[in-house]
Amino acid sequence: MSLRVTIWNEHRHELKNETVRALYPQALHGAIADGLREHGDFDITIATLDEPCNGLSEERLANTDVLIWWGHTAHKEVLDDTVDRVQQRVLDGMGLVVLHSGHHSKIFRRLMGTTANLKWRESTDKERIWIVSPNHPICEGLPEYFEIEREEMYGEHFDIPDPDELVMVSWFTGGEIFRSGLCYHRGRGRIFYFRPGHETYPTYHHPVVRKVIANAVNWARPLCNGPRPVYGLGFWNKPLEPLPAE
């Protein structure tokens, strides 16, 4: 069965900003979906902010293996109920790939427990992304570094928990560095944060960026039949002697 991927896009810039529309005539989610299709047989659904339940109903989430998140200008408009549902689904095993300005989304901050603040600058910076974990599955098919000719700069300090695995670090012309490819384990779910993707640059047409996102989706997929821990009060293993025969 194909991996079921839901791409969530705020979908506001594309409606208001000519530059963005020119770069992404099928919207940001369209370009992200196209990129995925180049690298596998994914079963893709689009969800956007202005749909009922922000497009992320209980049912939609139940049928999502990995959720990709792109948001920027309207983080506050995402309903708290939506954030609750997504958090619960991640802890239950759904993968989450957070892109670029999604660092400030309610859901990412909720899962991190920190502000996710950073430095930023829209300028003429070139971004060069270095692989620091060359054995990581998300690096399949990648060169040792790749460049994005023009991107918004994000700089440290990035106020996040120490990543469980640090995969990539960005260099920017202006003198900044940034931890830009980050793995987290939360509950039974896995989260990847990937920095690039400002809406006024053609980043989601970049072949290496597309490959990274596809790899991340594969890495973040839930186990088919993993352990399902039991929580709460338990005398399941009483009396002590003998311990359960199994």
Next chain:
Amino acid sequence: MSLRVTIWNEHRHELKNETVRALYPQALHGAIADGLREHGDFDITIATLDEPCNGLSEERLANTDVLIWWGHTAHKEVLDDTVDRVQQRVLDGMGLVVLHSGHHSKIFRRLMGTTANLKWRESTDKERIWIVSPNHPICEGLPEYFEIEREEMYGEHFDIPDPDELVMVSWFTGGEIFRSGLCYHRGRGRIFYFRPGHETYPTYHHPVVRKVIANAVNWARPLCNGPRPVYGLGFWNKPLEPLPAE
């Protein structure tokens, strides 16, 4: 200057339960404070749930270097505003030592981003706590393991982020293990979770438990003069040449 420690205690069991009162005539916070005093010259303040602002006003937090948290039966009564203030102070550098059933406190779950669920059983279990990081400052003065004759059992899976440092693991008679001494870095603050301390056992009179808590307070203390990252939009380093003189 002495380290300024605030011990926050829910302070409900002691008022209602004779057993708890007999074990802790000065309340749980009293025993924790006594334990600290055995190991250093701490400037200790007590704060409890039923005080205004849950005892944790902006001013009190501003004058706290490390906050110890004990809560159990009334997590829901802690005001969300209190949780917001404490989280902000931790991210700004205040240390936080979360004890036992505090794993389910709003503040710990907020900072972790997970449910912090676990297995538990009040029974006749002995707990034996093993040190797995013998070079860690929190292990100063400790043996390679120590025992608590009777304690509530907490068992895995413990639904928390992978700790930044795993210091201790508990063994229980009934067949469970538990990651019971855990370090986290969040923002400019440091968090230690320490498992033991059910209210119906004399755990906070245990000499090794007292030593661990004192060590944890020292470990979690804020830097005197650490880096203070700047966040947000910045053109501070443009034009590129020359870079800031420093």
Next chain:
Amino acid sequence: MSLRVTIWNEHRHELKNETVRALYPQALHGAIADGLREHGDFDITIATLDEPCNGLSEERLANTDVLIWWGHTAHKEVLDDTVDRVQQRVLDGMGLVVLHSGHHSKIFRRLMGTTANLKWRESTDKERIWIVSPNHPICEGLPEYFEIEREEMYGEHFDIPDPDELVMVSWFTGGEIFRSGLCYHRGRGRIFYFRPGHETYPTYHHPVVRKVIANAVNWARPLCNGPRPVYGLGFWNKPLEPLPAE
């Protein structure tokens, strides 16, 4: 193409000890191979200590994706040249799954940089292994814990680097715990240490143990086409000046 797995076995106990021979009539490597075959289409080769080059020639290693290592009584007889070759291959991307008493093998100690010392006892201990990372690929198909009726005890402190991912922790009847499922990243290779498997117990016939080893082999496999970092002196991105100037 099938994953190419080489099972390295010291192969001494089976020749000398009737109990071991009775438990493992096809030798330990035979049982490990059988276990793998239950869970996938692996291309399996056996290599043993007393073969030329310890069975691990340059060519054999070049044709191995993942190496499984079982050794116990003859660690010192492994040639240093063999250790050099295996280390180099791991750093170049070959996966390594180290079983049980392999913790004291030259190759594991070489890759860890520590003594890998631990406590041990051959007794009547039951081992109960708890999953602490339920989202890890090595936990696919596993219950939240599993038991081995009788096993040699290994206890902490285990003198190893903090694992990059801690997947499993063992409980033993006698009062010990042990970090027993451990992931490491070294160079372009991935290493999994898995505790169970003393030669005088039927551990490698245990269905969950077999599943774990098969999962570990899959997890440790090299990337097909990962980044190949260049090392050493480099002016590859010269002239410098055009880059920063923009």
Next chain:
Amino acid sequence: MSLRVTIWNEHRHELKNETVRALYPQALHGAIADGLREHGDFDITIATLDEPCNGLSEERLANTDVLIWWGHTAHKEVLDDTVDRVQQRVLDGMGLVVLHSGHHSKIFRRLMGTTANLKWRESTDKERIWIVSPNHPICEGLPEYFEIEREEMYGEHFDIPDPDELVMVSWFTGGEIFRSGLCYHRGRGRIFYFRPGHETYPTYHHPVVRKVIANAVNWARPLCNGPRPVYGLGFWNKPLEPLPAE
């Protein structure tokens, strides 16, 4: 009692190279020692390659709390016996601060288990070092970044184990980044690798570099009275049966 610091210096460049001698008239170890003295009351000893036992006798190591290591051109001349002794002392609790080209020293590679290879270039690069762990004790008194006007470039991929804590990341003019402040825990010892310090630049006169090294020495100091794990065969908690039976 003052912390006992031994500064080990290869001490070859200073004897052969006029530039180095001009920058470091008291040798590299002299400048490093001066830097320490600015930040605390350390009891400092110098040891160099050409002394008997490479200056690191059993007795000298036994009387060292933290060892600083600077080597570059003569790594191969360090005796294997010296490496054995230093490794053992680190595992027994001595701190180790490895500077710059010490990444390729026998002792660092031994403790890491990897090649510690990297990219390098002697050029006109400026280095800007960013703090990514602002709550770390090694960052006491530091700004959020600091610059070294001219330094040798070191670039990723740096072939090392994932650090237990990543404290600093360097940016270089030429387009590279480097993980340049790294904490490791090994045995009962603690290791800090700090990148800057090429012999032809005045780096060890830089006030922030000096502060970092002093902080690192403090961080790496052994516990006064930490756990001393027992290893090997043990029936110390026998008879087993009374324990589980309760």
